[in-house]
Structure formats: C-alpha cells, structure tokens
Amino acid sequence: MTNSIQDIAEESQCIFIIGSNTTENHPVIGTKIRRAKRHRGAKLIVADPRRIDIADYADLHLRHKPGTDIALLNGLMHVILRENWQDDDFIRERTENFEDVKAIVEKYTPEVASEITGVPAEDIVLAATMMAENRPGALLYAMGITQHTTGVANVMSCANLQMMLGNIGVPGSGVNPLRGQNNVQGACDMGGLPNVFPGYQRVTDPAAREKFEKAWGVGLPDYMGLTVTEMMDAAEAGDVRCLYIIGENPMTSEPNLNHTRHSLQKTEFIVLQELFFSETAQFADVIFPAAAFAEKEGSFTNTERRAQRVRKAVNPPGEARLDHEIVIQLAKRMLALGATALDPEAPYADWEYRSIIDVEEEINALTPIYAGVTWERMEAGEALHWPVLGPDHPGTPILHVSKFSRGLGRFAAVDHVPPDELPDDDYPLMLTTGRVIYHWHAGEMTHRAAGLEAMYPEALVEIHPRDAARAGIDADGMMKVASRRGEIIAKAQITDRVEPGLIFTTFHFAESAANFLTNPALDPVAKIPEYKVCAVKVEKA
Amino acid sequence: MSINLTINNKVITAPDGATILEAAQAAGIEIPTLCHHPDLTDVGACRMCVVSVEGARALQTACTTPAGEGMVVNTMSDAAVASRKFTLEMLLTDHPNECMTCEVAGDCELQDLVYDYQVPWPDHNGKRHQWELDPDPNPFIFIDRNKCIVCGRCIRACNEIQNRDIWSFAYRGFETKLVAGADQLMLDAGCESCGACVAYCPVGALQDKMSLGLGRVNQVEKVRTTCSFCGVGCNFDLNVRNDKITKVTSAQDAPVNGMALCVKGRYGYDFVHHPDRLTRPMVRAKWLDPATVAERVKNGEWAVFTEAQQRRASLTHQRASGNGHSASDHRSPAIPQSAILPDTFVQTDWDTALDTVAGKFTQVKKDYGGDAFAVLASAKCTNEENYIFNKFTRQMLATHSIDHCARL
Ligand code: SF4
Ligand code: SF4
Ligand code: SF4
Ligand code: FES
Numbered sequence: 001m002t003n004s005i006q007d008i009a010e011e012s013q014c015i016f017i018i019g020s021n022t023t024e025n026h027p028v029i030g031t032k033i034r035r036a037k038r039h040r041g042a043k044l045i046v047a048d049p050r051r052i053d054i055a056d057y058a059d060l061h062l063r064h065k066p067g068t069d070i071a072l073l074n075g076l077m078h079v080i081l082r083e084n085w086q087d088d089d090f091i092r093e094r095t096e097n098f099e100d101v102k103a104i105v106e107k108y109t110p111e112v113a114s115e116i117t118g119v120p121a122e123d124i125v126l127a128a129t130m131m132a133e134n135r136p137g138a139l140l141y142a143m144g145i146t147q148h149t150t151g152v153a154n155v156m157s158c159a160n161l162q163m164m165l166g167n168i169g170v171p172g173s174g175v176n177p178l179r180g181q182n183n184v185q186g187a188c189d190m191g192g193l194p195n196v197f198p199g200y201q202r203v204t205d206p207a208a209r210e211k212f213e214k215a216w217g218v219g220l221p222d223y224m225g226l227t228v229t230e231m232m233d234a235a236e237a238g239d240v241r242c243l244y245i246i247g248e249n250p251m252t253s254e255p256n257l258n259h260t261r262h263s264l265q266k267t268e269f270i271v272l273q274e275l276f277f278s279e280t281a282q283f284a285d286v287i288f289p290a291a292a293f294a295e296k297e298g299s300f301t302n303t304e305r306r307a308q309r310v311r312k313a314v315n316p317p318g319e320a321r322l323d324h325e326i327v328i329q330l331a332k333r334m335l336a337l338g339a340t341a342l343d344p345e346a347p348y349a350d351w352e353y354r355s356i357i358d359v360e361e362e363i364n365a366l367t368p369i370y371a372g373v374t375w376e377r378m379e380a381g382e383a384l385h386w387p388v389l390g391p392d393h394p395g396t397p398i399l400h401v402s403k404f405s406r407g408l409g410r411f412a413a414v415d416h417v418p419p420d421e422l423p424d425d426d427y428p429l430m431l432t433t434g435r436v437i438y439h440w441h442a443g444e445m446t447h448r449a450a451g452l453e454a455m456y457p458e459a460l461v462e463i464h465p466r467d468a469a470r471a472g473i474d475a476d477g478m479m480k481v482a483s484r485r486g487e488i489i490a491k492a493q494i495t496d497r498v499e500p501g502l503i504f505t506t507f508h509f510a511e512s513a514a515n516f517l518t519n520p521a522l523d524p525v526a527k528i529p530e531y532k533v534c535a536v537k538v539e540k541a
Numbered sequence: 542m543s544i545n546l547t548i549n550n551k552v553i554t555a556p557d558g559a560t561i562l563e564a565a566q567a568a569g570i571e572i573p574t575l576c577h578h579p580d581l582t583d584v585g586a587c588r589m590c591v592v593s594v595e596g597a598r599a600l601q602t603a604c605t606t607p608a609g610e611g612m613v614v615n616t617m618s619d620a621a622v623a624s625r626k627f628t629l630e631m632l633l634t635d636h637p638n639e640c641m642t643c644e645v646a647g648d649c650e651l652q653d654l655v656y657d658y659q660v661p662w663p664d665h666n667g668k669r670h671q672w673e674l675d676p677d678p679n680p681f682i683f684i685d686r687n688k689c690i691v692c693g694r695c696i697r698a699c700n701e702i703q704n705r706d707i708w709s710f711a712y713r714g715f716e717t718k719l720v721a722g723a724d725q726l727m728l729d730a731g732c733e734s735c736g737a738c739v740a741y742c743p744v745g746a747l748q749d750k751m752s753l754g755l756g757r758v759n760q761v762e763k764v765r766t767t768c769s770f771c772g773v774g775c776n777f778d779l780n781v782r783n784d785k786i787t788k789v790t791s792a793q794d795a796p797v798n799g800m801a802l803c804v805k806g807r808y809g810y811d812f813v814h815h816p817d818r819l820t821r822p823m824v825r826a827k828w829l830d831p832a833t834v835a836e837r838v839k840n841g842e843w844a845v846f847t848e849a850q851q852r853r854a855s856l857t858h859q860r861a862s863g864n865g866h867s868a869s870d871h872r873s874p875a876i877p878q879s880a881i882l883p884d885t886f887v888q889t890d891w892d893t894a895l896d897t898v899a900g901k902f903t904q905v906k907k908d909y910g911g912d913a914f915a916v917l918a919s920a921k922c923t924n925e926e927n928y929i930f931n932k933f934t935r936q937m938l939a940t941h942s943i944d945h946c947a948r949l
Contacts, residue, residue: 005773005797027735027803028773034704057704179772181920181946183927191931192918192945198928203941216936221911225934225941231915240915240942242905246930247919253946269905271898276817277854285828286898287886289819293769294779294786294810298923300767302774302797310923313764313779314786314813318820319891323922324929326895331937333899339906340937349936359925370924383796437733437804440770441946447856448812451680451751452805455734510856 001304002174003138004385004397005029009036011172014043014130014137018069018158019144019532023053024437026142026178026303030054033140043134045127047072047119048144049432050462050504051497060127063499064117066432067148067419067533072124073157074416075113077105077164079128087166094168094404100413101160108416116416118499131165136173143180143434147531149420151523156412163409169401179303181441182293186301189370189386190363194225199367215366217346227527228254229520232263241268246323247290251279252442252510255520255529256485273326276444279510289320296322297356299378304397305385307373328353419533420521423501427483427535429467430502431517439508446508459490459509463538464500468492472540480541481505483534486516489541503538546612561603561614562590572616573625573654575743576692577604580793580800581701587692588628589654593618600624622658629660635669637687638662643745648758650743651690668715679727681734681750681808689719689746695738702801703737719746734804740791741800751808752788756780761787768806769921773797775806786810817854821846822894827883829897834887846886902938911939918945 008015009032023030034057036042046055047062047069055061064072080086081102091098110121117124131137139162145154159175167173179185191198201208203224213220226234232254234240243264254260264270264283272284275292295316301307316322331351334340342349348362360375372388372395384395399405423430438456439446446452461479473479479492481503490505490512498504507513519534542557548565555564560583565572576587583604591600595613600621603614615621632651640646672686696708696719707730711720722730739747763778776795780788789807791800823846826834837843881887905913916938918930934943 023733026771026773027733027805028775028798028801031703031735031801035701038704039701182767182769182772182774183922183924184772184920184945186924187918187920187922187927187945190924190927191935192920192927192943194941194944197935198931212935216932218936218939220935221939221941223941225943226915228917228944228946231917231942231944234915239912241909241913242902243915243917244934244938245917247921248917248946250917269901274819275812276815276819276856277851279855281851281855285825286894287819287823288894289821292813292818293921294766294813296923296926298925300769300774301924302767303772304774304797306774306797307924308767308774308776308796309765310769311764311766313762313766313781314784317814317818319822320818320820321891322926323919324926327926327929327933329891329895330899330902331933333895334903334906334937337899337903339899339903340939342936348932356925359928363924363928381796440805440809443856445769445812446805446809448815448817449805449809450811451734451808454680455804 001176001178002168002399003171003176004304004306005032007171007398008138008140008174008176009033010040012036012042012136012138013172014045014134016045016047016131016137016139017054018047018073018139018141019146019154020140020142020178021048021050021052021054021144021434022140022142022178025180025435027437029140029178033057043130045130049499049502059130060123062117062119062123062127064119066430066502067150068117068416069145069148069154070150070157070414071108071113071116071416072119073161074105074108074414075110075117075124076128076131077101077161078108078113079110079125080132080164081105083128083132085128085132086164090166090168091164095163095409095411097411097413101164101411104413104415135165135167136170137162137165137167138172138174138176139167140176140178142178144532146177146523146526146528148528148533149521149523149530150414150417151528152525153412153414153417157414159409160411160414163411168409169398171398174398177303182302183300185303185305186299186307189301189367194227197366198363199369212366215346215348217343217349218340229522229527229529232260235267236263238266242271243267243269244271244273245280245284246273247275249278249280249442249444251283252507252513252515255515255518255531257513257515258486259520273323276448278442278444288326289316289318290326291316291320291322295320299373301386306383307370307378307386308383309378324356324359420530421484421519421533421535423535427537428501429536429538431481431483431514431534431536432502432504433507433514433518433531434504435506435508439506441508442510442513443508459488459505459512460493461490461538462493462495462498462504464496464498464502465494466500467503467538468494471538473538474540478541480539481517481536482538483517483519483536485519488512488514488516503536544608544610546608546610546614548614549616555608559608561592561594561601561606561608561612564608565603565614565616570616572603573657574604575650575654575690576694578694578697578741581694581697581741584693584697587690589625591621591624592616593621625654626658626660629655629658630663632690633660634663634665634667636690637669643688644748644753644757645745646757649745675750677721677727679732679734679750681736681804682727682739683748683750683753685746685748686719688744690744691717691719692743694741694743695719695747698737698741702741703733703735705731705733705735707732708738734808735802736804736807737801749788749808751811752780755785755787756782763790765792768802770805770809775802777802777806779810786813819854821888822891823886823888824894824897825883826881826885826887828901829887829889829893831881834881837889838881838887842890844888845881846888851886906938912942914938914940915942918943920945
C-alpha cells in the first residue's frame with residue numbers, strides 16, 4: 001500500500017474499492033472502511049462483478065464484468081478529463097507521459113465503457129463525479145485486479161486514475177494493493193522472489209549482485225530464477241530435479257492442478273516442510289515437520305509495509321522444529337559435504353547464528369529499506385512502515401509524498417484486452433474465483449479449526465437462479481462444473497450475488513478446488529495466472 | 542483551547558470538549574464506570590460514574606457531562622458513593638451468585654466494583670432472571686443473559702467497531718432482553734462472529750465458547766503476537782496455560798487493529814494443537830539403506846508412517862470420508878506395518894532426514910548445478926525465516942529460483 005490503513009480510514013473522503021472482497025479477505029480493513037462510511041460520511045464506491053458484502057454499504061456499486069477493469073477505469077478517466085476535473089498541478093509537476101493516457105481514454109466514452117463492462121453509463125459518470133468532488137480519495141485493490149492476463153496493465157490503470165486526480169502522497173489517498181497472506185509482503189521484501197534480493201535489489205544489477213557476493217562469500221548467477229509456474233514447467237521437463245517446498249501447498253494453489261500433479265510426479269526429489277500432511281505431501285520424498293506461528297519468534301510485515309513482532313507462546317509439538325533452524329542445519333551439513341566453497345572473510349558467509357537476532361542484524365545490514373527495522377525497535381513496540389532507512393529513521397507510512405521513488409510518476413496508456421478465455425458455445429458460463437471469510441487459502445489451517453470448519457464445511461458454487469434453472473440444478477443440490485482443463489463437483493448456492501452467466505467458487509477445498517478449472521494463462525510481465533476468468537459449463541450432478 | 546476546573550480540590554486543565562470523566566482520567570483521578578468504554582460512544586446508561594458538581598441539583602454522569610470552565614467536582618461525595626452502592630446493589634439483585642465458577646472472575650468490571658464498594662450480597666427472595674444458558678448455536682459465542690447488566694457495550698461495539706448492528710434491547714422493564722436481530726439466532730441476524738461484542742462485555746454475559754473452562758485471567762500467560770491469516774497484520778494476545786493456547790484476547794493498544802479482530806484471528810487458532818500436526822521427520826524408504834530401515838524399525842527407533850495414518854492426517858481424505866476423524870478412518874491398514882516398500886514413508890530421526898537431503902542436494906548440485914533446484918518460500922513464515930530461505934537458495938543452491946504464492 002502507498003498509504004497506511006489508518007490514514008485511509010480516518011482521512012479519505014472517497015474510498016474506491018476495485019477487485020477486493022474486503023469484508024471477507026481483509027476483514028478488519030473492511031470494518032474500518034464501513035466505519036469511515038457510516039460514522040464519518042466518507043463516500044464509498046465498490047467495483048466488483050459480484051454483490052459482495054462491502055457493496056451493500058457502498059454509495060455506488062459498479063458491477064462490471066470480470067476482466068473489464070481497464071475499460072471501466074478508462075471510462076472513469078474519460079469523464080474526468082471531459083469535465084476538466086483532473087489535477088493539472090499534480091500532473092504537470094509530478095508526472096510524465098500524461099498525453100498518452102489522454103489520447104487513449106478519449107475513445108472510452110461512458111457509452112463505450114458501458115458496452116464493454118456492462119455498467120450503466122450514468123453510473124460511470126456518477127462515480128467519476130463522486131471521485132472528483134471528494135478528494136483525497138484512496139483506491140484499494142486486491143487479486144480481482146492482479147489475477148488476470150492483463151494484471152500489470154490493470155494496476156497501471158489504477159495508478160493512472162489516482163495520478164490524474166492528484167490522489168497520491170497525501171493522507172487518505174494512494175494506490176493500495178491489499179496483500180493476501182499474512183506475510184506475503186515480508187516474503188517479497190526478504191527476497192522470496194526470483195528476480196530480486198532482499199529489499200528489491202535486482203539480481204540482474206551487477207552492483208547488487210556484487211554486494212551479496214561479497215556479503216555471502218560466493219559467486220551468484222547473473223540471470224533471474226524461475227517463478228512458481230515456470231518451476232512447474234521446468235520440473236515437468238526434467239530440468240528442475242530438486243524441489244524444496246516450505247510451507248506452501250502447490251497442489252491446491254497452482255492454476256491447472258492436473259498439470260501441477262504431473263510436474264510433481266516427474267520431479268526426482270521433493271522436500272516438503274509443513275505443519276500438516278498436505279495434498280502436496282503425497283508427492284514428497286522427505287517431509288520435515290515445521291513450527292506454527294504461535295511457536296516462533298520473529299516478525300511479519302503487513303500489507304501497509306509495517307513490521308510487527310511474532311512471539312513464541314507454546315512449544316512445537318513432538319519433534320517439530322523452527323523453519324529457519326531446519327534450513328540452517330541443511331546449510332551446515334552441505335558445507336561439510338563440500339557443496340559450496342565460501343570465502344571465510346565474507347562477513348555473512350557462515351551459518352553460525354546464535355539467535356534470531358543475529359539474522360535480524362544481517363537483514364538490517366544488507367536490506368536498506370529494513371536498515372532501521374531492528375529487533376530492539378520491534379521489541380519496544382514500534383510498528384514501523386518501511387522504508388526505514390536507519391536506526392533513527394521514523395519509517396514511511398505514506399509513499400511518494402513529495403516525489404515518486406522513480407522521480408516522475410509515469411502515466412501508462414493501457415487499452416482494454418479481453419480475458420484469455422471467454423465463454424463460447426461449448427463452455428457458456430464464466431467462472432470467477434475467490435475466498436470466503438471462514439477459510440484461508442487451501443485451508444490447511446482453517447479446515448483444522450473446528451469452529452471455522454463448522455461455519456463453512458464444504459465447497460459451494462454461487463450460481464444465478466436463471467442459470468441454475470436452465471441446468472436443472474436445485475438449491476443446495478450438487479452440481480458439476482467443467483472447463484477445458486478439468487471438472488469439480490460441489491454444492492450449488494443459488495443466489496443473485498452473481499449475475500446471470502457468471503458463477504463463483506473458491507480454492508479452499510482440495511477435492512473440489514477451483515484450480516482444477518482455472519486457466520493457467522499468465523500475465524506476460526508478472527506471471528500471474530488468470531484465476532479470475534475462465535469459461536465453464538455446468539450440469540446437475 | 543482548554544478549560545480549567547477543579548476535581549477533588551485539584552485544579553485541572555482539560556481540552557475543550559472533554560467530559561468530566563476524561564478530564565479526571567487525564568489527571569490520574571479514577572471514576573468508576575461500567576457502560577463507558579474509551580473506544581465507544583457514551584450513553585450514560587449505568588450511572589456508576591455519577592459525581593457531585595457544585596451548583597447542580599442532581600448527581601451528574603461523568604462520562605456524558607462536558608467539563609465546564611470553573612466547574613467544581615467531587616467524585617467521592619457521600620451522595621455519589623451512596624448512589625453507586627445503590628446501583629451495584631440493584632445489579633446484584635438480578636445477578637447469579639456464581640463468581641466462584643464464573644469464566645471471567647478476576648476479569649470482571651462488576652466484580653471489581655462490588656469489591657471496591659464492598660457491597661454485600663443481597664439476600665432477597667425477589668425475582669431473578671432464569672434465561673436459558675448458551676441458547677445460540679454460534680460456535681464461538683456463549684451467551685449467559687442472566688449475567689447481563691444491560692450496559693449496551695456489546696450493542697455499541699457491534700454498531701461502531703464492526704458496523705453490523707446485530708444486538709439491541711427488546712421488550713420492556715424486567716422483560717428487557719438483549720437480542721440479536723429480531724430476536725433471532727446470531728448468524729441469521731447477519732453476525733460475522735468477529736467476537737467484538739464479547740471483547741467489550743464488561744461481565745460474563747458474553748463469553749468465548751471455545752475457551753470455557755480452560756483458564757481464568759490469573760491462570761494464563763498472555764503473549765502479544767501478530768495474526769497468521771491475512772495481510773492486515775492484527776495484533777492480539779494468545780492466552781496460554783500448560784503449553785496450550787486457551788484463548789485469543791484483543792488488545793486496545795494493537796497498532797493496526799485495536800480491539801477489532803475477525804473470526805479467523807480470534808477463533809481460528811485451534812489448528813496449532815490439531816492432532817494432525819506432523820511431529821516427526823519422514824523419508825521415503827527408497828532414499829535410505831534397506832538394512833538400516835529394517836533394523837531401526839524393528840527396534841522401534843524409527844516407524845512406518847502407514848497409508849492409513851497418511852489418510853487420517855490428510856484433509857482430502859478426511860473430507861471425502863465425511864469430515865474429520867470418522868470411525869471409518871480407523872479401520873486397519875490394508876498393508877501390514879511390516880511391509881516396507883520403496884515409497885513407504887519412514888519416520889526417522891532428524892539427523893538421518895537432514896543428512897539425506899543435504900547429501901542429495903550436494904550430489905545434484907555437483908552433477909547438474911544450481912539450475913536443477915527450485916525453492917518455494919512461504920508467505921506464512923516470518924521475515925527472518927524468509928531471509929534465511931533466500932540466502933540458502935542463492936548462496937548454497939546457486940540459483941535465484943525462489944518464489945512463493947505472492948501472486949495467488
Ligand atoms: S460477533 Fe461481531 S458481528 Fe457478531 S454480534 Fe458480536 S460484534 Fe456483532
Ligand atoms: S451482554 Fe455484556 S455488554 Fe452486552 S449489555 Fe449485557 S453486560 Fe453489557
Ligand atoms: S484477525 Fe482477521 S483481519 Fe486481522 S490479520 Fe487476522 S485474519 Fe486478518
Ligand atoms: S459509565 Fe457513565 S453512565 Fe455508565
């Protein structure tokens with residue numbers, strides 16, 4: 001997020017949520033937004049194909065078709081420019097390339113945008129008016145924006161809108177992605193990505209590489225690694241021989257699970273570090289029992305870039321061990337076997353950590369944005385927003401205050417491109433996927449939380465009464481959903497939360513996970529699969 | 542702008558708009574309260590906070606009366622103290638005498654005030670409510686209306702913090718009843734099971750169902766930590782007794798969320814102690830020396846993780862066979878314990894498992910180089926752990942092929 005949850009909740013005059021089922025996926029942010037709307041009178045606009053809970057609180061619900069975000073955003077920008085509501089000062093002083101966007105949104109009249117998105121033209125005008133009249137405004141998005149073949153372009157489009165309105169760098173504004181997993185932000189920050197070292201220092205940047213080569217006392221490859229989806233392809237081709245999976249369950253989280261199964265079967269050696277015997281465990285060669293959050297010392301970084309302590313409350317069960325201790329043990333044993341020659345003079349070459357605090361100090365030394373996120377400050381209760389550039393730096397709750405990190409904010413002209421797979425005669429319905437409040441991801445944890453499981457014990461497919469009637473599907477009856485890649489059987493939930501032609505389900509339930517159906521087509525840049533749209537057919541089961 | 546007033550003979554400066562209660566608290570003067578909570582709007586319902594104000598005819602409720610310039614307040618006047626005692630006595634006449642076994646004893650605002658004011662237990666034969674205990678099937682929230690003091694904090698918590706508007710008072714007089722929706726079940730009324738109402742209840746009328754009987758406040762240790770579900774980053778206290786989590790309590794000073802939590806954060810912790818947790822390292826027999834496996838399994842150092850155990854521990858199977866550990870899961874395995882096939886999982890000691898992996902990784906690295914490796918790091922693990930995974934992948938495995946489900 002460019003801004004903090006608090007400044008949005010307390011100071012935003014207009015909150016625009018697009019592609020985020022906030023109530024169910026970021027519940028406490030959802031409550032804060034409801035509060036801003038009801039108790040402070042902030043305007044709330046929700047753009048989502050489904051009538052999600054937060055839409056019931058909104059001043060305006062724009063129900064656009066999945067995969068038409070750019071058309072909707074361009075339509076909003078068209079109205080803003082037509083009415084001359086853009087922030088000229090901001091555009092002139094802080095941005096570049098505005099003319100390109102101006103040229104492209106020219107053709108997205110409300111009528112054209114309405115034709116593509118299915119949103120009434122007058123609602124597009126009304127939304128643009130509300131945004132223009134209520135500044136600062138914050139834009140919040142989640143996977144409804146990113147899980148498309150146009151995911152990166154969608155994000156750029158969100159940024160275009162906010163820059164055009166001057167909604168950047170002040171409290172209550174910004175472009176705010178809501179990150180999913182508890183520490184997905186931290187995992188990215190700490191270099192859990194194939195293209196960057198910790199702190200987003202690029203592996204292809206010779207200076208960054210040299211820095212880590214010197215620190216770790218070893219030569220490093222000068223090319224990027226593979227993304228998850230590419231790993232699966234490489235495993236299937238036999239190029240990746242060893243897969244080390246730590247606390248992940250690709251057998252429910254990857255798109256096109258039949259392909260993932262095949263890749264895992266072909267992999268020579270799979271090491272899995274997990275809390276439970278997950279679906280992926282069937283494919284493992286070695287399983288290390290790991291510790292849960294309540295058994296660890298460390299920190300998580302939340303969606304607003306804020307690092308906070310995780311503390312040990314109980315001991316791990318049986319012989320389960322802390323994740324980093326397992327890896328440290330492996331490293332030491334591999335060194336003893338001569339797997340790698342390290343320069344003994346390098347300051348962070350060895351694996352002799354006395355405690356987690358030593359790891360923290362190494363992070364502080366090598367990761368400029370975490371330089372001041374020290375153990376002492378976290379222990380003292382400081383919940384700092386990175387970048388925290390030094391031990392006395394106060395952190396950065398709002399990004400891009402007087403300038404963008406790259407200098408000028410760049411407008412990027414983006415055009416509507418339809419999703420990779422659209423309904424046709426054979427697969428006449430559109431499937432979109434997401435989560436529900438009671439479960440988390442593949443449900444490794446929540447299916448084993450008795451109360452949560454009692455609340456939502458089985459996979460449901462939301463289907464509109466019209467489509468259910470056509471297929472002869474009864475309320476609470478079982479239905480079969482098939483795509484070109486696979487099929488699932490699940491219980492029907494007949495509801496007008498979805499519009500005719502659209503069905504919705506989750507990937508919380510392994511045996512009927514949406515990912516048997518979804519399209520693995522990737523965004524060309526971010527390599528994110530298009531989970532939010534694919535073509536399916538349904539029948540009574 | 543600020544104003545000056547006198548409370549208990551002490552001259553105090555308070556910000557404009559402060560209530561008498563806020564002015565007193567800022568000056569370190571305690572005024573008892575029940576229906577007041579600093580996060581919620583004040584309604585002046587319980588009259589515990591009454592104080593004498595010079596020139597005013599009646600006692601004033603400190604939580605709703607604005608502090609005025611030159612005001613002279615006495616928080617402990619005879620009239621105020623007598624009034625509080627009377628209020629408490631009235632509450633006790635319709636309260637069960639159950640502190641001995643009450644879940645929240647030691648953490649109850651009513652109990653504390655009755656102690657402070659030394660109000661004796663009223664022996665009377667009048668009517669006490671006999672509401673049904675635990676009338677709502679919500680798996681998380683236990684209702685005991687007999688202990689309700691009609692303060693309305695739950696109502697305001699749900700309205701103002703959670704914005705769900707589930708609770709209200711229905712009916713009149715002695716029949717007054719705290720109801721969900723139109724006297725419905727909580728879930729039918731639209732409750733999200735966030736537990737905010739429980740967290741704000743000053744007494745034991747609303748309780749956390751999962752925690753009943755597991756430990757009172759003086760029997761647990763509280764450990765502040767960060768939620769492991771979504772990216773909001775809520776903080777809360779894990780309550781721990783005998784190495785088990787007994788409850789999650791929210792904390793007003795949590796930086797992101799204050800007292801607010803969602804159903805997962807507040808009530809989703811029991812997976813930590815689930816019997817399915819993996820507790821021993823396992824290696825498929827094909828990566829081990831067969832003679833060693835046979836011998837160690839025989840002498841009990843190692844064990845076979847049978848197909849039946851795998852099925853029992855696997856969600857897919859549990860769900861397919863009708864949820865949870867049903868009786869049918871416990872039928873005897875098709876393959877006898879003793880049969881060790883190449884794909885059999887053997888529960889070994891840590892050294893064996895670690896050496897197996899270190900050996901294989903070293904061999905593959907020598908034969909094929911770093912491109913033969915890929916690592917999936919974890920968005921559930923800590924920053925420090927992810928740093929270690931990143932270092933291991935790049936430095937020890939010589940590849941940048943590390944990723945996680947950031948995109949999913
Ligand atoms: S649990 Fe939450 S939503 Fe339900 S009644 Fe209580 S405060 Fe309201
Ligand atoms: S249930 Fe608790 S919070 Fe609600 S009115 Fe009764 S005593 Fe007050
Ligand atoms: S309590 Fe709920 S909203 Fe808060 S971090 Fe946990 S899952 Fe997210
Ligand atoms: S605390 Fe003031 S009336 Fe209840």
